Amino acid sequence: MRQSDLKLDGNAIAGLLREIFTMEMTNAESTCAGCGKVHAVGRVDVYLNAPGVVVRCPACEQVLMRIVRGRGRYWIDLTGTRCLEFKE
Amino acid sequence: MAFISRGFRGKRRDTASGSRVPPGQHVVDDFPVLSAGPTPRVPLSEWSFSIVGELDEPKTWTWDEFRRLPSETVSVDIHCVTKWSKLDTSWTGVSVETILEGVETAADYAVAYCDGGYTTNLPVDDLRGRQAWIAFEYDGQPLDPEHGGPARLLVPHLYLWKSAKWVRGISLQAEDEPGFWESNGYHNRGDPWREQRYWGD
Ligand SMILES: [Zn+2]
Numbered sequence: 552m553r554q555s556d557l558k559l560d561g562n563a564i565a566g567l568l569r570e571i572f573t574m575e576m577t578n579a580e581s582t583c584a585g586c587g588k589v590h591a592v593g594r595v596d597v598y599l600n601a602p603g604v605v606v607r608c609p610a611c612e613q614v615l616m617r618i619v620r621g622r623g624r625y626w627i628d629l630t631g632t633r634c635l636e637f638k639e
Numbered sequence: 640m641a642f643i644s645r646g647f648r649g650k651r652r653d654t655a656s657g658s659r660v661p662p663g664q665h666v667v668d669d670f671p672v673l674s675a676g677p678t679p680r681v682p683l684s685e686w687s688f689s690i691v692g693e694l695d696e697p698k699t700w701t702w703d704e705f706r707r708l709p710s711e712t713v714s715v716d717i718h719c720v721t722k723w724s725k726l727d728t729s730w731t732g733v734s735v736e737t738i739l740e741g742v743e744t745a746a747d748y749a750v751a752y753c754d755g756g757y758t759t760n761l762p763v764d765d766l767r768g769r770q771a772w773i774a775f776e777y778d779g780q781p782l783d784p785e786h787g788g789p790a791r792l793l794v795p796h797l798y799l800w801k802s803a804k805w806v807r808g809i810s811l812q813a814e815d816e817p818g819f820w821e822s823n824g825y826h827n828r829g830d831p832w833r834e835q836r837y838w839g840d
Contacts, residue, residue: 558677603824613756621824624824624837
């Protein structure tokens with residue numbers, strides 16, 4: 552399997568993020584804590600074929616979010632996202 | 640048994656493979672590619688492997704030096720926390736025991752670090768005793784980059800996220816330091832026979 556098959560965009564986690572944030576998140580703007588670039592969540596790089604979901608900055612490839620779900624719980628690491636802006 | 644339907648997962652514990660498959664796992668024949676990021680591609684001329692941290696002096700091997708270390712071919716079963724297991728996989732590599740020969744350290748913990756930024760933590764005891772390798776061949780062929788080539792850690796008695804792909808070194812530490820998955824929900828040790836998948840298992 553080629554890497555291009557593994558990398559998806561943020562629309563791939565629209566449903567997962569709705570479970571967590573209870574609102575549509577693909578239009579939210581995320582600021583990368585590494586390079587400072589701002590991307591719509593729908594346009595970030597997403598890796599789903601992993602023990603958890605890994606979201607990376609399309610500009611610098613740093614991890615923006617890690618989301619693990621198991622045993623009825625979520626674990627969400629947002630240290631790579633300096634700011635998440637979304638409409639009410 | 641040549642073929643096990645996914646529909647029978649975990650039910651036939653009396654089969655030959657049953658006693659080799661940890662709870663909650665099913666056997667696959669293919670080799671799924673798991674990836675938490677882009678596949679790093681480092682030329683062998685720029686590759687090295689290091690032991691750093693709690694030792695008198697850090698040790699580093701170039702690719703050629705690393706390949707001159709005594710290696711061995713082993714057949715092992717591997718278990719991914721995403722619930723697939725693959726039996727009788729053949730790997731060639733240098734045992735971590737060999738790499739740590741002559742290393743004086745009081746460290747109880749280790750962190751494997753990798754190209755691409757991935758890390759995973761293990762007790763040093765899980766790396767010693769010829770149960771962990773730095774593997775560079777799979778099935779007699781150079782390890783494919785998608786599966787962690789040029790070299791990956793192989794620790795088959797723990798879930799496969801501990802077998803870090805694209806490994807470049809091991810840091811020996813006095814303190815345990817949770818890695819990429821261990822710091823965000825996944826179990827600190829990851830013993831598949833105890834189903835240590837998540838925090839609290
Ligand atoms: Zn960035």
